[in-house]
Amino acid sequence: MAAEGDPNRRVKVYMLGEDGHWDDRGTGYVQVEMIQELDSLGLRVIAEGTPDKTLLETKIFEEEVFQRQGDTIITWTNPESRDDVALSFQEAAGAQEVWEMVCQVQ
Template sequence: MGQQEKSSANSNSMQRVKVYCLSDDGKWDDQGTGHVSVDYLERSEDLGLFVFDAEDNETLLMHRIRAEDIYRRQEDSIIAWKDPDYATELALSFQEPAGCSFIWEHISNVQRNLQFSAINSKSTK
């Protein structure tokens, strides 16, 4: 029981990430370090990834999770994808592998739900 309480208190540090953006010359540019979460986009029912700067709480990244986006998990601690809004590749490098697994599961669940909704809406028309 104590272990579970401890892990929820640690969840903030587990979700600590560096945000990288692939530049035109093929290099990964460090966009900053912050905490990532999955939450609803403003005035929307869509879920997205948010990264808030660890120092000043500025938004480093806001990414809408789409069913058609292809996310790649690399090693134990990196999630990367091509983002149509930013028109480039983005990557999150996690401080803790457990944090990477946690967010990876969230993304997978959101995509499954989006695909399920799309199938259902087609079958009712």
């Protein structure tokens, strides 16, 4: 689990709106961990400066829904909710680290 303040894990969360534009849902720190509520390994983004606020919580699906866009962006379509989501990492190293963990699950 990454501690808040780790620039490698700092991300902006985007969701594709009905108008076809990416909506900024906030900035936080991504963690790869077992999420009890989902009974699955998942991604959780905790809001920057507000550790009790979760910006995103999603399981890492075994289907290959996650994609890498360049060095700093990971995108996917949630097969359950059909939401299009993107994480834009501050650092390429953080995107690579999380991508490798996602690939281990897929």
